[in-house]
Amino acid sequence: MRIEIEYKETDLRCHECTSHVCDKNGYPVIKREGRSWRVYQYIYWRKTGQKPPVVMHTCDNRRCINPDHLVAGTIKENVKDMMDKGRHVALKGENHGRARLTQDDVDLIRAWISLKYTYKSIGKAFGVSLYAIYEIKSGRRWKTADAMTTLADALISMDEEETQ
Ligand SMILES: [Zn+2]
Secondary structure: OOOOOOEEEOOOOOEEEOOOOEOOOOOEEEEEOOEEEEHHHHHHHHHHOOOOOEEEEOOOOOOEOOHHHEEEEOHHHHHHHHHHOOOOHHHOHHHOOEEOOOHHHHHHHHHHHHOOOOHHHHHHHHOOOHHHHHHHHHOOOOOHHHHOEEOOHHHHHHHHHHHO
16 A cells, blocks of 8 residues: 655754654665665655665754755765764774674665675775675675674774774
């Protein structure tokens, strides 16, 4: 059954989706065109006709679907954004630069694969090996051992630049 998209506007002019349930990461999801979307990605596509590899919230509100709060980003910007927000904090300290991909990361990697980004550029953005990208592409189960991969130098230096 098709559920219309509804939202309520907040004081910050966010359009918080009220009609669709959120995935476990807190993003409302919707079924359209024979597939599942995060509602904000669907909205962005309907507004612009584009499916960039990354759509980011300028308001950092995951429930927000206000097109004015959505911008296309690059892989690098998205990774930097995640780091700024502390999602990759666990990569430092006792993990010695070894990263475990989150389900969110795996979802993004799949999206970029489908958008024909090279495995090399994806691997570099996430700091994982080509092998890891192949594993994700092949849909094999993402085991913890496989997910323990070395962070790319680029990301480590980017991170250090910001914290020092
Ligand atoms: Zn917003």
